[in-house]
Amino acid sequence: xxxxxxxxxxxxxxxxxxxxxxxxxxxxxxxxxxxxxxxxxxxxxxxxxxxxxxxxxxxxxxxxxxxxxxxxxxxxxxxxxxxxxxxxxxxxxxxxxxxxxxxxxxxxxxxxxxxxxxxx
Amino acid sequence: xxxxxxxxxxxxxxxxxxxxxxxxxxxxxxxxxxxxxxxxxxxxxxxxxxxxxxxxxxxxxxxxxxxxxxxxxxxxxxxxxxxxxxxxxxxxxxxxxxxxxxxxxx
Numbered sequence: 001x002x003x004x005x006x007x008x009x010x011x012x013x014x015x016x017x018x019x020x021x022x023x024x025x026x027x028x029x030x031x032x033x034x035x036x037x038x039x040x041x042x043x044x045x046x047x048x049x050x051x052x053x054x055x056x057x058x059x060x061x062x063x064x065x066x067x068x069x070x071x072x073x074x075x076x077x078x079x080x081x082x083x084x085x086x087x088x089x090x091x092x093x094x095x096x097x098x099x100x101x102x103x104x105x106x107x108x109x110x111x112x113x114x115x116x117x118x119x120x
Numbered sequence: 121x122x123x124x125x126x127x128x129x130x131x132x133x134x135x136x137x138x139x140x141x142x143x144x145x146x147x148x149x150x151x152x153x154x155x156x157x158x159x160x161x162x163x164x165x166x167x168x169x170x171x172x173x174x175x176x177x178x179x180x181x182x183x184x185x186x187x188x189x190x191x192x193x194x195x196x197x198x199x200x201x202x203x204x205x206x207x208x209x210x211x212x213x214x215x216x217x218x219x220x221x222x223x224x225x226x
Contacts, residue, residue: 044207044219044220045158045164045218050214059215102173103152103169103211104152105154105209106166106211107164108166110164112162112163
């Protein structure tokens with residue numbers, strides 16, 4: 001059974017940093033591309049970042065490029081998102097999502113999310 | 121970026137109705153269109169991928185169609201458990217954009 005559990009969310013001041021993690025089990029993590037998707041309060045879904053199975057290829061949304069860094073530890077089956085220079089607009093639930101084997105950016109498993117609040 | 125526009129933004133249905141939600145892309149995405157269902161306080165759930173392929177475990181009353189820029193999600197004989205918000209998402213090119221959502225009330 002697949003489990004994806006995000007952690008690391010919390011309250012942070014504008015300009016601050018936060019590090020999110022997603023612990024994965026139930027599938028071969030090192031074979032799967034992964035992504036972070038966020039959802040601002042009462043809003044829709046926004047793709048944030050994508051990382052290939054090996055970690056060699058990474059893509060970011062323009063809104064976070066230069067501030068966020070996605071990484072993974074295949075030995076520990078974990079996905080990470082380092083968030084720097086946080087803004088109020090980064091306030092959201094952050095989900096880690098597995099890219100299915102059906103094709104690019106088809107996300108078949110999602111974690112329950114971790115809440116990030118950026119406020120003074 | 122490819123903009124995804126869903127309509128309607130909200131809709132109400134009775135049990136047994138047929139419901140249709142449309143999604144329009146700002147440019148051709150071929151058939152790289154996926155649909156997700158999200159219930160309040162829960163993570164999104166993949167329903168349909170690549171326009172019309174039903175994800176494993178999803179009831180057959182859900183179906184998808186379309187090509188190019190115009191796509192449709194249809195729910196035949198809506199059930200009480202189908203309430204929630206439905207999002208389309210294009211996987212044709214980065215950034216992978218979502219529609220704004222369509223909230224279905226039963």
